[in-house]
Amino acid sequence: MQVERVSVSGRLLEVSFALPESGVTCVLGQNGAGKTTLLETIAGLLPPDEGTVYWQSVNLESLSLTEQAARRCYKTQADTLQFELTAGEFLSFYTQASHSNAIAAELEDVLEVRALLKKPFVRLSGGEQQRVTLARTLLQNWPGVLAGGCLIVLDEPLKGLDIRHQWTFLRFLRTLAGYGNQVVFSCHDINAALGCADFACLLKQGRLLAVGPCVDIVTTTSLHNVFDCEFEFVPALNCGIYLQKP
């Protein structure tokens, strides 16, 4: 994927970068730094005021909504429903194009949504809603995801998930990247994100501070720049974690 001098008035300023065909990328930044705007723009859901986004060297503007939908999965920060449909109905509506309502065993192992299908979506807890939404996102294009070559954009996928589901889901993202998909997600848990991502995108006030392999660009200094607070690197296990200094 390639992003060339993309600007969205008031939210993103001349952002340019390129990502390899497959891999996991995390977007880090403060509240209001432009993470969601960036994700929506690269997913093709928000036309930028200036600049161009390319998927596999194809200009996004030349693809119709349906063509885009066949190559992309997108999860908003939280799907909000005004109607009391059950989680099962919710999933079936967004998978009606792929003509199969069955939940792939692989997804069920990670997200454990089968037990929730009979309940109304709005009555589920925040984390359960998040799991159903993640299942919805991936099922929408599941054959494409399995074949590889899909762009999977997730806006705060970990929000609300308990620690076990967070961990299995992050591992699952690596599996998806292994199929040849490009996964881009935003996250507020730096250590969880870095444990999973190959690349990081650091955003501040609509500007791209740095982009590249996590090991190269994420340091206590760069994190200080992004988040305006001091960090300390604590070596632990086989990598290490960043702790905020009191």
Add this chain to the structure above:
Amino acid sequence: MSRSQRARLLVILSAVVALCTGLILVSSWQGELNTAVNWHIVSRIQMPLIATAIVVGLALCTSSAALQVVLRNPLADPGVIGIASGASLVAAGLLILLPSSLMGYLHYLLPAACFAGALLSTWFIFLIARRLRGFNSAVILAGIALTTIAGALMGWLYLIADAQSMRNLTFWIMGSLHQADGWILMVAAPLILSSFVYLVRQAPNLNQLYAGDITAKSVGVDPQKLGRGVLIAAALSVGCAVAIAGSIAFLGLLIPHYLRLRFGYDNRFILPASGLCGAITLLLVALSSEALPYATLPVSMVTATIGGPLLLLALTRGQFK
């Protein structure tokens, strides 16, 4: 709900529509009159009545069901978002302000004016909504404002109305299935039926609108285009419905709501089923009018009398518990 289940239920509902039609025809056939007179009654009075009940039911309930999804508000109803009130206001203005020399043409002018009123108010809501950018809540709020203004203007019109026009007006505002005649139906029915077909064809896309615009767009549905299409189709069919039967309260709010509580939220079923159930309800109202030979019941009176308490019941039992 599987495809075959949906088809079966829709066939059953259509059969009920046919049954009600049959009942009305049978109940109006009077043995003591000769066949020619009976046929005259059937073709001039009963058939327009039945056609009015069916197309108005289809128009109101299907467009409400679709509007509720597009505006993401279970309370959306042509009455609430101002389409019907614009039409009624124009009707009221015409009834009261028309010079007496033109009163002879009133019967023909009124439906056309209603239709224009519905389109005008939809266009107006649309402009305001576009100006306010946010599509969903803006349309509802603009609609409520418009309904309020229309209500206020109608109040002022009452002040200057004479007794006869006031009576006409009340009847119009309460709705009636007996006002339409052949040629108005000839125009309105095809418009209502084609917007019904359009709305039902959009059902799979409407299903993908439940989780919001961005999500809809991410699965390949253009939410703005869909919203615009549904709004225009709804305005067209509701405008026609008000033109032939006056404004009918509550129907569009209640029927989709009940169907969803019982059968789930799949628009591929809910949209056509709402239309058919609306038609059945109005046919039953017409049938009950047959049972009371010396009075024609204003439709809104019946639907609101039964519908209001039922809605309260549904609220205490259903989704807000």
